[in-house]
Amino acid sequence: MFAETVRYALYVLLLWIVASLVKSVFIPSPLANIRGPPSTGSWLWGHFKQLFDRQSWQFQHELYNKYGQIVTADGLFGRKLLFVFDPLALHHVLLKDQHIYEETEQLIQMDLQLFGPGLLSVLGDTHRKQRKMLNPVFSIKHMRQMLPIFYQVTDRLRQALNDRVVNGPQAVDMMSWMTRIALELIGEGGLGYSFDPLTTDSANPWGEAMKNLMPSVMPLMPFRNILPFLCKYTSPRLRRWAVERIPWAPLQKVRGIIDTMDEMSHTIYNTKMSALRKGEEATVQQIGAGNDVMSKLLQANMMAAEEDKLPDDQLIAQITTIVFAAMDTTSGVLAHILHMLSERQEVQERLRQEIIEARRENGGEDLSYERLSELSLLDAVCRETLRMYPPLVFLTRTAVEAAVLPLSTPIEGRDGTLMHEVLVPKGTSVVISILASNRNRALWGPDVDEWKPERWAKLPDAVVDAHIPGVYSHLLTFLGGSRACIGFKFSEMEMKVVLMMLLSNFKLSIPDNLGAPICWNFAGVQWPSVGRTSSTSELPLKLELLERRL
Template identity: 30%
Template sequence: MASTNYAITALTSFTTAALAYALWKVAKIIAGPYRSSIRNLRGPPSVSWIRGSLRDIQAENAHVLFEDWPREHGPTYTFQNWLNSYALFTKDPKAVTHILNHGQIYAKGQMDAFFLGKIFGHGLLTVDGDQHRQQRRIMNPAFGPAQVRELADIFVEKAQQLRDVWNEQIAKSEASAPIEVTSGLSKATLDVIGLAGFNYAFNALDPSGKPNELNEAFTSMFQMLNDSSSINWLLMLKYALPILRIFPDQFGRETAAAQAVTRRVGMKLIQEKKAEVLKTASGGADSGNALRSRDLLTLLIKANMSLDVPENRRLTDEDVLAQVPTFLIAGHETTSFGTAFCLWALAQAQDAQQKLREELLSVETDRPTMEELNALPYLDAVVRETLRVHAPVRATGRRSTQDDILPLSEPVTDRNGRVHHQIKIDAGTDVTIPIQAMNVSTTIWGEDAAEFKPERWEKPSEAIQAIPGVWGNMMTFLGGSHACIGYRFALVEMKALLFVLVRAFVFELALPADQIIKQSAVVQRPYIKGKVEQGAQLPLLVKPYQRR
């Protein structure tokens, strides 16, 4: 009886505490918008208590947030987010520089980190703070110029294999065949990151290859990014109310199944590579030939096991395992869709395509090194212009961890007519940094900012010096402590693909340009208007180039 009374008392106390916590959270949410320091800035009104200003912002009309509202309210404005909380949008270069250079104050968006972490685990892409600094410190050596140089022949080899696959497709049809280019590019870059990332053969380009379980697991992970809004709503509820995370759901079961395969195969790879490193360090008879692997995972493990790294600063096997999906996202999706958009842009600019082809054909070898690829100025200009106009990631988010003062290069006038040269930011405020919008800002790039013009890089405007990006005076790879660690890898891989493909083929539009739209699922993907449910696709007319 006493035990029963004790249980009832404990349950009552727990229920009371949970109810009090829930009431406190609700009161905080309700009061939050009335106390926000940015509530008087200009911006769109709230149209929904749940979704704030964003009721009508779906993937197909995200231009409202990134184009229409900035045009109406200026480069820095406020909008109301989930549960009417105020968030800040800014493409002001001075403000963005401050945010990116103060990563300890402006952490990664918690909601994005939660969603991506559920699918891909907690690698460099999702972690923050000390954990991010620790992982990045260990991973940096694997992404240096010398390491990428060693991988260039893998990039070229897989590009040539894709060329051969497309030649076979064309031979089976007409001289000019419509080819859905994202499929082949995705397979090529998957093969590249498998070999260059962790010395694993996906064999995605091999039509006779057997189904690959790791390939299928990663495909499942990426497919989850495009899942139905009902799953997204469920995830949002679990993000907002952590207690709900104890209840299983279909999304959780699918991610668990995919992650189980990743974990089993990944841990096997990690143990094999650790054995290689230890064998080399032992100095035995075979140690000279033990460590021949040049993939990123081996380099990461070697750096992590270095005697220069204190034991308490080394990554655990779990931390190392979490980088496998990180490698995949950085070296697969971004490059494949970036290259697809480049071919699409060149299909609309035949003069630029031919100019690039002539430069590429002037190279005597068909297996260029990293230095030879980087020595081609027009190829570099085409890649820069593609990544400017068609940035793989549309935007990124940050959340302030403490109160701060945000400086502005362009003052803003609030709803009450007051002019602000800086903005007070409360702790917990979400900030949207529009990568794509900054890349095509007419203030920075001129009136033709949205047009694909590689020649603009022959004499770029001095205004672009204000952009705090880690590469190319653009926001594509971000800047600051969270700048893309693999940007050199992505650039050389993209150049290798273009080198092989543009030398071999002529690309023309298969559909009018306005029939191709972009939607985002981590990265921006091309879709045919009215056929979004069929998945990402970008058909182009492809025909062999005949040398004169």
């Protein structure tokens, strides 16, 4: 039976590869008239290697600035990719016609294998049901309740960093610390669970697993296209048996990370459910006193009508999903902010003064949610970094039926004709270009590639009038539509609280003896290294303890 299943799966896979080759060679693509980079001549790889190279920024820059706001590139196995960052076209993809542009089957299956059936991994009614259950626990009202938790956690970070520089300035790997603080904030605020006491140099193994997930998955990305076939024609037990026996280091590393995440999710779920069954007294004794996202979700699920309840496997999957979505992304943005402020001391000092003055006016006490939101420069620094350096630079959707994408600005086809709309055939991979939309020169102006927080004091009329279909401040960083990031307010508050603590107590600058510049690498999410060839994720910054100003 096992041998027959394997042979059948290989047979179906071979047929699919042959069909893809025949289609790409003998059937002209309806997208052929849309401009894009020259072909690499490789049917197998297309532009995949340029697009997913760790230093793909130059390729992406040319892709988005040379050919117009709708661009084609070659994907794996001869498939065409349609990159979209025209505002009107994005409105149709993310809002008006979002039912046509679904998550790709390859991504859904990959997320299912990584995280289980959580919010990132399900479609249709299941996704709507999960989102409905989660929306209230990510409301602003709930964010206010979690703010004291954030201040308590960041104070532990302050003490840990203070101990390292109390005898003088030191180079500190702030990427490591931003990862740790992001994990602990989502742990205590999101799950009511402490991952990391923030008192030692050794990071939590679960945090390390999350941090290494996306870089470890990258070598497996070329095989993502065959994942739907494997999942359709083989059982989970067979796939697990095969994975354990394939002697390929990248695959085994990802397997270990998945096992670690799964163990974490079950441990947290069992702990939370045990407390809930014991009643309110046991719940309030937990970290976060029952105000964390997961406790609220489990309580809501217990009280929901039977038809609205989420099954155990979906609840457990939310744990890994929430940690992944909140940790790697927020920590990367925070690290980027610290890098920018270290290179721009005048902005750092102005921001420090804004924070210190606000705290002084508040009697030296922690700021409320409303007062924190009023700090204009802090808000501008966060928005500008989220614009310039979104954690995810693009996401792919599949057109489940043929559609027409109208354009706000016509593009010139390869044959010289002006195109005011694009016919999207069924099955087309439509790439939502987050980075390109956030850096659209036609909207933001010629200085679009400069980090300038002051631009948020008065946005260009073109940006406001474009009506970018994102949930956050004319940006696509947190997407839009029914699959927009549900926790963007959580992430924003997290960043502001961490920055307020750091800048109130420390001065950050670039160390003198790095030996190479700090570079940011592409790997699904962005990560920093010293030099372009180092495989170590790190952001060494000189940390100097400030005199108390309050």
